[in-house]
Amino acid sequence: MTPAPIAVALDAPDLETAARWAALVTPHVSTVKVGLELYLRYGPDVIASVKGASGVEVFLDLKLHDIPNTVAGAARAVARLRPAILTVHAAGGPAMIRAAVEAAPHTEIAAVTILTSLTETDLDRIGLAGPADAAVRRLAALSVEAGATALVCSPHEVPAVRAEVGDGIRLITPGVRPTGAATQDQARVATPEQALADGADLLVIGRPITGSPDPGAAAAAIAASLRRSV
Numbered sequence: 242m243t244p245a246p247i248a249v250a251l252d253a254p255d256l257e258t259a260a261r262w263a264a265l266v267t268p269h270v271s272t273v274k275v276g277l278e279l280y281l282r283y284g285p286d287v288i289a290s291v292k293g294a295s296g297v298e299v300f301l302d303l304k305l306h307d308i309p310n311t312v313a314g315a316a317r318a319v320a321r322l323r324p325a326i327l328t329v330h331a332a333g334g335p336a337m338i339r340a341a342v343e344a345a346p347h348t349e350i351a352a353v354t355i356l357t358s359l360t361e362t363d364l365d366r367i368g369l370a371g372p373a374d375a376a377v378r379r380l381a382a383l384s385v386e387a388g389a390t391a392l393v394c395s396p397h398e399v400p401a402v403r404a405e406v407g408d409g410i411r412l413i414t415p416g417v418r419p420t421g422a423a424t425q426d427q428a429r430v431a432t433p434e435q436a437l438a439d440g441a442d443l444l445v446i447g448r449p450i451t452g453s454p455d456p457g458a459a460a461a462a463i464a465a466s467l468r469r470s471v
């Protein structure tokens with residue numbers, strides 16, 4: 242069976258737990274995501290540990306955000322690990338995004354638009370002209386012009402972003418919660434089925450899977466539900 246288009250966020254406090262989660266979920270999902278918690282603690286070794294023998298796609302979520310020269314150096318430093326995807330913040334601007342794209346030619350650069358944890362009130366307080374879908378659309382357009390071939394946004398914004406950037410760009414959506422699951426610190430959320438129906442290409446799901454007593458079964462259940470919904 243083809244693995245579901247899900248990136249499981251391995252936000253674990255230690256490598257053993259992350260590797261265990263990865264081994265349990267990889268028969269069911271296409272991708273595992275390594276974020277700041279694991280990478281800052283264990284560094285590059287974490288990639289091989291979570292990949293194991295499965296050959297699953299690794300998404301390195303470092304959300305780089307700095308001046309172009311610094312981001313180019315950081316992207317070059319991790320490019321040798323050959324992650325399938327690397328994130329940068331779209332708010333770093335077009336020159337920064339382009340610097341990452343040029344420094345990591347074999348990795349897909351995904352620009353994070355507006356974090357899914359932010360509400361309209363947060364955007365106001367930060368001073369970002371909203372509403373969220375307009376801000377996401379604006380950041381999506383500039384990111385793609387700068388060479389990003391993937392975008393991270395909430396499922397709510399997928400139709401607007403798709404209309405803006407067309408079909409060739411991979412839309413990645415965190416903020417995904419199965420019906421009835423707690424939203425926790427996520428603000429702009431939708432169910433996996435809704436995100437996929439709206440046109441997301443890859444769903445990022447962490448705690449609803451990794452917080453389950455049986456992460457493998459939780460991943461399998463969401464994957465099966467997605468297959469039924471298409």
Ligand SMILES: O=C(O)c1cc(=O)[nH]c(=O)n1[C@@H]1O[C@H](COP(=O)(O)O)[C@@H](O)[C@H]1O
Nearest residue numbers: 250276302355356357393415445446447448
């Ligand atoms: O870039 C990301 O992956 C990301 C962007 C965003 O806007 N919101 C967001 O939640 N994420 C990540 O997606 C994952 C969501 O995890 P859960 O909330 O546990 O499903 C976390 O690893 C976040 O770091």
